[in-house]
Amino acid sequence: MSSIPFDDSPLGNAPSEKSPSENTVTANLGVSSADSMIELGVRLGRLHLPNPVMVASGTFGYAKEMEGLVDLTRLGGILPKTITRASRAGNAPWRTVETSAGLLNAIGLDNDGIDYFIAHHWPYLRSTRANIIVSIAGKSHEDFVALAAQLAPLEPFAVELNVSCPNVTGGIDFGTDPIACHRVVSGVRAVLDCPILTKLTPNVTQIAEIAKAAYEAGTDAVTCINTVLGMSIDWKKQRPLLANTVGGLSGPAIKPVALRCVYQIASRVPVPIVGVGGIATIDDAMEFLVAGASAFQIGTANYYDPQVSIKILEQLPGAIASLGAKRLTDVVGTLQVPKPSPIPVNAVLPP
Helix, strand or coil, rough: CCCCCCCCCCCCCCCCCCCHHHHHHCCCCCCCCCCCCCCEEEEECEECCCCCEEHHHHHCCCCCHHHCCCCCHCCCCCCCCCCCCCCCCCCCCCCEEEEEEEEECCCCCEEECCHHHHHHHHHHHCCCCEEEEEEEECCCCCHHHHHHHHHHHHHEEEEECCCCCCCCCCHHHHCCCHHHHHHHHHHHHHCCCCEEEEEEECCCCCCHHHHHHHHHHHEEEEEECEEEECCEEECCCCEEEECCEEEECCHHHHHHHHHHHHHHHHHHCCEEEEEECCCCCCCHHHHHHHCCCCCCEEEEEHHHHHHHHHHHHHHHHHEEEEECCEEEEEEEECCCCCCCCCCCCCCCCCC
């Protein structure tokens, strides 16, 4: 798939540096006062977060919609809706379908374009004093570079490159080809000084290969994963339910896929990982951290519980303390994978 060399040897996802004391959080979560003094700060390359809890792009509006429900400044990071160079009306309806274990969507990156974003959304986002990570998507390498160049004077906290949207023609190509991904990330890196996250698609054979390309191109972290390509059918009418025919599946159904992708990247590429996919509880979040993610984003759960991010944040110190750790970074990538026992030469195998 690529001429970029790929090393299969385990490299691991090294824990981040120790966090400053101001990132210590005390919570009454059924543990002792001493154990609840947990450092939640995390470093993703050059990106420093007060805690690992973020909300995923496309599930939190432009933050203003949530300000009455969530203290925005408590979150580690907020990703508003993805923006493109020109305005996009998105796909025709139906654009969302609820499934038995998640949500299937084909929104199509509905947004008003970067000029409108800068003029109308950015002033409010900047005024929140929250850590705003701007999500951008392009149909071409030139689109991504132009978007980044236009954002540069604003000095955003960070930028996430959506190279993996399954509902836009051309957009997913950058997330499935390591050479194209490397070119996009390096192009953005050349014009943007702030930290960069690269959001990856699970719809590939070797996701670690794409992560390695992004890492070598200069991304500070990878976001893993975007939605899983799927579809829903009305068999009586013999038609797909989505006007776009296929869409991206999110929610509880994709968590096992996301965990697998995080583990594979953490085992092979020394790049910080932001886990996303089916996180709705503290147990979900801890699974991603143990698998190798240094931070995580909450997506679909925001739709039915807008305060889920704060709930998980408040439960995080107790969960970390229950593992005997004093800081979040102590639990990242601590998954113990048993080695398969060799079968004795003279063993009698069952029929």
